[in-house]
Structure formats: C-alpha cells, structure tokens
Amino acid sequence: MINVSFYLRRLHSLCGLILLGGVLVEHLLTNASAMGGPEVFNQGLAMMELIPPPIFLAIEICMYAVPILFHAIYGIFIALDAKNNPGAYGYSRNLKFALQRYTAWYLVAFLIWHVGYLRIYLKGLSGVHISYELVQSVLSNPIVFVLYALGMFAAIFHFCNGITTFCMTWGIAKGPRAQCVVDKMAMGLCALMCLLTLAFMFSYFM
Numbered sequence: 001m002i003n004v005s006f007y008l009r010r011l012h013s014l015c016g017l018i019l020l021g022g023v024l025v026e027h028l029l030t031n032a033s034a035m036g037g038p039e040v041f042n043q044g045l046a047m048m049e050l051i052p053p054p055i056f057l058a059i060e061i062c063m064y065a066v067p068i069l070f071h072a073i074y075g076i077f078i079a080l081d082a083k084n085n086p087g088a089y090g091y092s093r094n095l096k097f098a099l100q101r102y103t104a105w106y107l108v109a110f111l112i113w114h115v116g117y118l119r120i121y122l123k124g125l126s127g128v129h130i131s132y133e134l135v136q137s138v139l140s141n142p143i144v145f146v147l148y149a150l151g152m153f154a155a156i157f158h159f160c161n162g163i164t165t166f167c168m169t170w171g172i173a174k175g176p177r178a179q180c181v182v183d184k185m186a187m188g189l190c191a192l193m194c195l196l197t198l199a200f201m202f203s204y205f206m
C-alpha cells in the first residue's frame with residue numbers, strides 16, 4: 001500500500017527548499033538592489049516587466065502561487081499535528097523545531113498581507129507599478145517596517161532551518177556531527193540573510 005503521507009512530506013520538503021527557497025533568494029536579491037539607489041532598483045523591475053504579461057502570470061501561478069499554497073496548506077496540517085515542547089527539553093533542535101512552526105503561522109498572515117496588498121490590490125487591481133518610491137513609501141510607516149522585517153526574518157529562518165531538516169530527512173547529513181555542521185552553516189546563512197535584509201530596508205532612508 002502506498003504511504004501517501006510519506007510522499008506528501010517529501011514533496012512538501014522539496015517544494016519548500018527548492019521552489020520557495022528560490023523565491024526567497026530572488027526576492028532578497030531584488031530588494032538588495034535598492035542599496036544601489038532608485039535607478040538600479042527600478043531598472044531591475046523594468047527588466048522583469050519586459051516578460052510578456054501572460055508568460056509572467058503563468059510563472060507567478062506555477063512557480064509562486066501553487067507551491068506556496070501547497071506548502072502552506074500541508075504545512076498547517078503538519079503544524080497542527082506536531083507536538084511542540086521546547087520548555088520541557090530546551091535543547092537547540094527542539095527550540096528550532098518549535099520556531100519552525102511559529103514562523104510558519106506568522107508567514108501565513110504576512111504573505112496574505114504582502115501578496116494581497118502589493119501584488120493583487122496595488123499592481124493587479126489598481127495598476128500601480130512597483131517601484132523604489134512605492135516601497136519607500138510603504139516602509140516609511142514604522143509599524144509596517146517592523147512587521148515587514150519580522151516577516152522577512154521569519155521567512156529566512158524558516159528556509160535556513162529547513163535546510164537542516166531537509167538534509168536530515170533526505171539522509172544527506174547522517175549522524176549528529178554532520179547534522180551539527182549543516183545546522184551551523186544554515187544558521188550562519190540565516191544571520192547573513194537577515195543582515196542583508198536590514199541593510200536594504202534601512203537603505204531606503206539613508
């Protein structure tokens with residue numbers, strides 16, 4: 001008999017690391033271009049707009065929307081089924097296990113706002129072009145700035161910690177020593193990506 005749960009979890013893992021990880025890295029690098037100033041950032045967005053709208057929409061649906069929805073919906077099922085007990089044990093992996101699920105809940109709300117407001121409402125319905133000036137205006141609200149930063153930090157930690165769990169699940173990192181090395185490298189990447197996030201966010205006001 002086919003173990004559906006086993007294959008769904010493997011697909012969930014692959015989807016999160018490869019597809020959504022790629023989306024996060026692309027999003028981070030695109031936003032990091034803001035450190036070069038309005039012209040550099042707007043030029044990067046203009047290049048993306050050269051893609052014919054039907055093709056771009058298909059990419060957004062197939063590479064962004066569908067993977068995100070699958071990962072989120074099945075991830076909610078996993079989170080509801082998980083037993084978080086960081087207070088009882090307190091060791092690093094258990095804390096990260098809990099944080100992986102807590103960040104997932106925050107990301108669900110964050111993405112509904114982020115995609116709903118910027119992509120669907122402003123760009124899709126209102127026809128507003130995403131630009132340096134628009135992002136600067138949005139982030140000028142201190143509450144939005146903090147919530148956006150928390151959303152990025154949550155996405156980065158979720159992705160980087162997911163690298164460790166992916167390597168453990170798929171047998172790439174076998175044994176405590178290998179898993180410890182992978183975990184340290186993943187958390188180092190997490191710190192670098194968070195610093196890059198702060199750098200491009202503050203660059204809008206320098």
